[in-house]
Amino acid sequence: MNRSGFAARCLVERRGFEPQEMLIVYDEVALPLGSLRLRHKGGAGGQNGMASVLESLRTESVPRMRLGVGPTDAVPGGVDLVDYVLSPFKDKEMEIATEQIQRAADACELWLEQGTEAAMNRFNSLSASGASRPADEAATESSKEEED
Secondary structure, eight states: OTTTHHHHHHHHHHHOOOGGGOOEEEEEEEEETTOEEEESSOOOTTOHHHHHHHHHHTOSOOOEEEEEEEOSSOOOTTOOHHHHHHSOOOHHHHHHHHHHHHHHHHHHHHHHHHOHHHHHHHHTTBOTTSSBOOHHHHHHHHHHHHHO
């Protein structure tokens, strides 16, 4: 996954897509499990796979959706972050992840039909549980992401 930029570049070159016409979907340990965040563009934020995509496409103008896989608290003591991310979900986590995947699929469909802005407006305002977050919390999160 850390070298996924090659596949993205091949898609752009062979199919004639512009980077702005792609939606890169990836996991994000910095977001709690169940959350979704869409953005028009930006840096890799420390995610190696996204860094590969941005480097290969030579632009940061690539829409993306981050799927939160992070713990609600902290990574359990003594557990390597990579091991944590690659470990199977516990039963309760699986319920959250399953619901998250459905919302991510819905977000992808909306992105295809109406674009990034519409998908951001609908799905960035949802909490990990799928409930709407308070408007001030969603606005704060959105403004932080635009600064990145």
